[in-house]
Amino acid sequence: MNAAAQPPSRGERPHTGRRRNEEAHRAILDAAMRLLAASEGAPITIDAIAREAGVGKQTLYRWWPSKGAVLLDALHDRADHDVPAPDTGSLRDDLRTLIAATFDAARRTPTGPALRTLVREAARDPHLAEMLRTFTAARRAAVRDVAARGVERGELPADTDLDLMVDQFYGLFWYRFLLGHAPLDHATADRLTDSLLGGPGKEAGR
Numbered sequence: 734m735n736a737a738a739q740p741p742s743r744g745e746r747p748h749t750g751r752r753r754n755e756e757a758h759r760a761i762l763d764a765a766m767r768l769l770a771a772s773e774g775a776p777i778t779i780d781a782i783a784r785e786a787g788v789g790k791q792t793l794y795r796w797w798p799s800k801g802a803v804l805l806d807a808l809h810d811r812a813d814h815d816v817p818a819p820d821t822g823s824l825r826d827d828l829r830t831l832i833a834a835t836f837d838a839a840r841r842t843p844t845g846p847a848l849r850t851l852v853r854e855a856a857r858d859p860h861l862a863e864m865l866r867t868f869t870a871a872r873r874a875a876v877r878d879v880a881a882r883g884v885e886r887g888e889l890p891a892d893t894d895l896d897l898m899v900d901q902f903y904g905l906f907w908y909r910f911l912l913g914h915a916p917l918d919h920a921t922a923d924r925l926t927d928s929l930l931g932g933p934g935k936e937a938g939r
Contacts, residue, residue, distance in 0.1 A: 760786040761793060765807035770843035772850055777804065801860050808851075808868050811844055818875050824883030829926040831879055832902065835872075836917035839910050852911065873899050889930075898929055 764785035768777050779800050783790045797803045815838035819827040838844045855862040876899045883889040905925060909915050927933045 757786070757788050757792055758796065761788060761796075761803065762807040762810050765803050766811055766843045766847055769804060769807070769850055770846035772854075779803070801864055805864050805867060808847070808864075809871060811847075812838070812868075812872060815841070815844060816872075816875070818878065820879075820882065822886075824879070824886070824888040825926060825930060827879045827882070828876075828929065829922060831876060832925055833919050833922040835906060836919070836922055839906070839917055845910075848910070869903070873903065876902055901925075901929060 761782060765777075765782050768781055768785055777800060779790055779793055782800070782803060783793055793803060797806065816831060816834040819830045821827055821830075839848065851861060851865055851868075855865045877895050880889065880893070880895045880898050884891060884893055884895070902925065905921075906917065909917050909921075915921070
């Protein structure tokens with residue numbers, strides 16, 4: 734028998750195709766976001782995610798231990814794609830970019846509807862509430878890291894309350910996002926950046 738035609742030896746797994754695995758992984762994350770955005774409170778099951786993604790249920794269990802883990806990974810993946818962490822060397826530029834990207838993402842589908850569903854359902858589902866806390870903690874950490882680099886570069890005073898700064902950003906974001914009383918647009922991103930840094934063209938404390 735030609736060596737090229739020989740089957741894999743015992744214990745050696747046949748090649749599954751990296752591209753195929755990457756495509757399936759992407760399809761699952763996208764499907765989870767679509768279902769979360771459209772669920773209107775209806776339970777999202779592993780079976781539903783698998784059907785929406787066009788894969789077998791066991792494919793999901795190969796990569797995630799639970800439905801919640803899939804949804805959380807999908808949220809993190811979407812946030813990383815929509816709001817990449819900037820590091821230009823300028824606190825003002827990084828902060829403004831991050832704020833504007835956060836606002837933009839919240840106005841798009843499926844991110845905006847998915848976040849609204851998650852917030853609404855977290856009030857009655859302890860597992861979704863924990864998922865929301867984990868997700869928001871990661872987003873807070875990304876903003877705090879930007880501000881911390883500003884402290885290291887001397888763009889903010891060493892005693893700046895970074896957690897309060899993050900609260901001011903996300904306090905405005907969630908209030909406007911959930912109540913819809915005022916826009917989340919680029920003009921607001923500019924004004925919020927100025928407010929957090931102490932005024933136009935200035936860093937806080939300077």
